[in-house]
Amino acid sequence: MNKKIESTVGNNVRILREKYGxxxxxxxxxxxxxxxxxxxxxVAKIEVGQRHLYPDEIFLIRKILSVNYDxxxxxxx
Numbered sequence: 001m002n003k004k005i006e007s008t009v010g011n012n013v014r015i016l017r018e019k020y021g022x023x024x025x026x027x028x029x030x031x032x033x034x035x036x037x038x039x040x041x042x043v044a045k046i047e048v049g050q051r052h053l054y055p056d057e058i059f060l061i062r063k064i065l066s067v068n069y070d071x072x073x074x075x076x077x
Contacts, residue, residue: 007049008075014047016065030064
């Protein structure tokens with residue numbers, strides 16, 4: 001696990017979530033509707049790079065926020 005990548009992706013999730021006016025609680029609730037077992041606390045940890053994202057979470061967050069993968073992984077080289 002690469003901490004810099006985790007931190008960058010988490011920060012991107014936060015930026016995109018805030019851009020679309022969705023709270024951490026709302027994002028967690030939408031993920032739960034899609035069957036993803038996640039809490040607001042887990043979303044907060046993702047955003048600060050303390051918890052990694054699973055592939056299904058990446059797919060669903062991207063879908064919920066209506067963003068492309070380039071936006072999701074911006075800043076990773």
